Amino acid sequence: MMTFSIAWREFKNLFLSPLAWCVLAVILFINAWVFLVQVDNFLKISPSLAGMPNAPGVTDAVAGAVFSTASVVMLMVVPLLSMGLISGERRSGTLSLLLSAPVSMTEIVLGKYLGLLMFLLIMLGLITLMPLSLALGTHLDYGKLFSGVLGLGLLLGAFSAAGLFISTLTRQPVVAAISSFGLLLMLWIISWAGSGSGDYSPVFHYLSLLDHYGSLLRGSFNTTDVAYYLLFILTFLVLSIRRLDTYRLQH
């Protein structure tokens, strides 16, 4: 119950500063641009695809491109949104309001997390509307579209959880932003190391945020991928709670 109150406050706070509006505007503009370019490209090549067996459909060509662009942009933007979650409150001294209220650490962390997630889900909804609008003129592969939306949603959840954890580590929001970006980018490209035939390549592939997202985008719904993201989120949330608890100990 208290979790939702904190989440709702956090969500509303985002819209009190121009940051949230600015982020929405920039991301939607970039995605709209990619969307239009992809639709244009698809129209150009669609006649030659007509005769091919197993040709990529409009969902692959357009939705896939929109979602993968969105993921890269979000990789850069989520750290900016998550940086202030805890470190900003520590810096301005408002964290003590939460700490001296009859609220548990778990409620604080979950509230903060859900608040950010609500914002990101709005963004996800708006991005999804773009490929969905094609349904007015053609047939869409809704299964693939759903799998892509789920993938991006889980990815955003994972980004936010990692960002939230980094935000509990420092008093400086900018340090939190850069560190989260570094961590996410590292996890993004970690599979490059395993692209050869080394012994550890499966490990690197499993750790990579990108690989799991890729398979969801292609429409292959794997429990492994979903479990990976859920475990990722759970891990960082638990770490954040632990970290806030020890914050009371050491200061």
Add this chain to the structure above:
Amino acid sequence: MTSSMSTENLLVEVENLYRYYDDHCAVQNLNFQLNKGEILGFLGPNGAGKTTTMQILSGNLAPSAGRILINGIDLLDQPRRAKACIGYLPEQPPLYTDLTVDEYLLYCACLNRIPRNKRLAALELAKQRCGLKHMGRRLINNLSKGYRQRVGIAQAIIHSPAVVILDEPTVGLDPIQIREIRNLIVELGKEHGVILSTHILPEVQTVCSRVQIIHKGHLVFNDSLAGLKLRLRSTSLVLTCRQAPDAALLGKLPGVTEVEKLTDCSVRLHFKADANPAEAVAAAVVKHGWGLLELTPEQQSLEQIFVDLTTADESAGAAPVQERAA
């Protein structure tokens, strides 16, 4: 001391509290109680451990050792229940500057688990008590420091907690605001227990009913204000005359223990606590025609006690708690 007191009046009970920052010990073996209707003044020089103690009491900081009971509930075992009985204003008020006063206080009401249908009433009451009635729609960012401080206090009392902890609530305010905030604190003390930290000594004398002085993490003084006043009773007189008075003769007056020469024409007379020789001194001055200009009892101020207790550096480690039954 506690055994005779009914436990329902005991709001805060601190036992053997320790807090270490790495090797540095900020609070050592602190023991004290707060009763209902008491305003406890917490004094100490900078870095004495006042803020650390308050942060521990409010649950912002975990103690290294010790036990804290708030309203009979253990703060460490049942933090949520215990914290519901506390209102805390840190040194820097924890304000969300992007919100209006109403939005902020409603959020605080919600965080403190006030039922939805009672929040508006709690908000109105808190605003009224803190003189914020017409400020509800103002953005906190645009408020002056005094008003921000009031919003901070309103935040601490919105859920009518049994214990209100205020960390230097009057720092940086103008004299009129200071007086208003002091009145508010006295008002709060009637229904709640208040713990107030400050380094403004007259403030303690005007608002507090009990005084504690903490130095280097130790409690070095703990007394009720009445007991303090007793301690502050004068034990010396300053005498100034037109002509030089005869010190030897004054020393022979009943009750006088020591005569200290200040200038040619003035002396300080020390006397036993219950034998004020002022009358005899005046008579002697008149008799010898020295020409009385001044005869003033000297009061030992709280400041003097404070300085005495906190500058006795070397003995501080072993200083016993000077305590009277409150």
